[in-house]
Amino acid sequence: MSNDRLSGKRVLITGGARGIGAALAQRLSERGARVALAGLEPELLEQTAAGIRAPWRELDVADREQVDGVIPELADALGGLDIVVANAGIAKQVPMVGGDPEVMERTLAVNALGTYYTLRAAAPLIAHRGGYALATASLAAAVHAPLMGAYSASKAAVEAIGNTLRWELHGTGARVGVAYYAELDTDMTSRGFSTQAGSTLLGGRKSVTVVTPLSAAINALERGINRRARLIWAPWWIAPLLPGRMIAQRVAELKPMPDLKRALEIARDERAEFTTAQPDSPVWREPR
Numbered sequence: 001m002s003n004d005r006l007s008g009k010r011v012l013i014t015g016g017a018r019g020i021g022a023a024l025a026q027r028l029s030e031r032g033a034r035v036a037l038a039g040l041e042p043e044l045l046e047q048t049a050a051g052i053r054a055p056w057r058e059l060d061v062a063d064r065e066q067v068d069g070v071i072p073e074l075a076d077a078l079g080g081l082d083i084v085v086a087n088a089g090i091a092k093q094v095p096m097v098g099g100d101p102e103v104m105e106r107t108l109a110v111n112a113l114g115t116y117y118t119l120r121a122a123a124p125l126i127a128h129r130g131g132y133a134l135a136t137a138s139l140a141a142a143v144h145a146p147l148m149g150a151y152s153a154s155k156a157a158v159e160a161i162g163n164t165l166r167w168e169l170h171g172t173g174a175r176v177g178v179a180y181y182a183e184l185d186t187d188m189t190s191r192g193f194s195t196q197a198g199s200t201l202l203g204g205r206k207s208v209t210v211v212t213p214l215s216a217a218i219n220a221l222e223r224g225i226n227r228r229a230r231l232i233w234a235p236w237w238i239a240p241l242l243p244g245r246m247i248a249q250r251v252a253e254l255k256p257m258p259d260l261k262r263a264l265e266i267a268r269d270e271r272a273e274f275t276t277a278q279p280d281s282p283v284w285r286e287p288r
Contacts, residue, residue, distance in 0.1 A: 007031065009033045010034050011084075012071065013025050013085045014114075015088030015089060016039045016048055016049070016056070018048070019214070020181075020214070020217060021085075022044075023214055025048060025054065026048075028222070036056065036077055037054050041276070056074075057073065061110060062117075068121050071084075072121065072125070090111065094150050095268055104149070104150040108154050119133055127172040127174045131173060133169075134225065135159070135178050136179050137178050137179060138180060141158065142156075143241065162177070177231065179232040181217055182212060182234070184217050185212065220232055
C-alpha cells in the first residue's frame with residue numbers, strides 16, 4: 001500500500017534503532033517514503049535499516065559536531081530532505097532533592113539539546129514548500145510527575161523548541177509539528193518503570209496511565225506527518241489535556257501516592273540505567 005503524499009518523500013529519523021523510530025521507519029517505507037536512520041545501538045540500527053534498505057549512521061544527538069556532520073550526510077544519501085523526525089530520547093528516574101544531578105544533565109543533553117541540534121542542522125534542508133519537521137515531546141511536557149523531573153523538563157523544552165522553530169520557518173513553506181505521547185508499549189516505558197523506586201511509587205503497577213499499543217502512536221504519526229500537522233498525539237485522550245494542562249497538573253497532584261516518600265528514598269540510592277545506553281561523552285560520566 002502506498003500513500004500519494006508520502007510516496008517518494010525523503011525522511012530522516014533519529015532514534016531509529018527501536019521503539020517509535022524503528023516502527024515509524026517501517027511504516028513510512030511501506031507507504032513509499034525513502035527513509036534514513038540515525039541513532040545509537042548500531043547493531044539494532046543496522047537491522048532496522050536493512051529491512052527497509054535505508055542508509056543509516058551511528059549518532060549521539062547530544063554531540064553537536066556529530067549531528068552537524070551526520071544530518072547533511074544522510075540527506076545527501078537521500079538526494080535531499082523533505083521530513084525530519086527528531087525522535088531520539090532517553091529517560092531515567094531522578095528525585096529533585098538528593099538525586100544524581102548528572103541524570104538531569106544527560107537527559108537535557110540528549111532530549112532537549114539533541115532535538116535542538118537535530119532541527120538546527122535539518123531546518124535549512126526542509127525549509128521548502130512541502131518540508132516538515134517533527135519534534136518528539138510527551139505528555140510529560142504538560143503534566144509533571146514525581147521522579148520524572150528530568151524527563152518532564154527536557155520534553156517541555158522540546159515543545160518550546162518545536163513551537164519556536166515553527167514561527168521562525170514561517171514563510172519558507174515548511175511546517176513544524178510537536179508530538180505528544182502517554183506511556184506506549186515500548187522499551188522506554190518498560191525499562192523506565194521497572195525500577196524498585198518506580199514500582200514503589202506506582203504501588204506495583206507498570207505505568208502511571210494505561211499502556212497504549214505502539215501501533216496507535218504509529219497510526220497517529222502517519223496521519224499527522226501526511227498532513228504536516230501542528231500537533232500529533234497518542235492516545236486520543238491526550239488532546240483535551242494539552243490546552244487544559246494547568247488543570248490536568250492539579251488533578252494529577254491530587255492522586256494519592258501513599259508511598260511517595262519511600263519511593264524517593266529508594267531512588268536516591270538505586271543505580272538504575274537510562275532507557276538507552278549512553279556513550280562516554282564530555283557531558284556524561286558514570287559516577288564511581
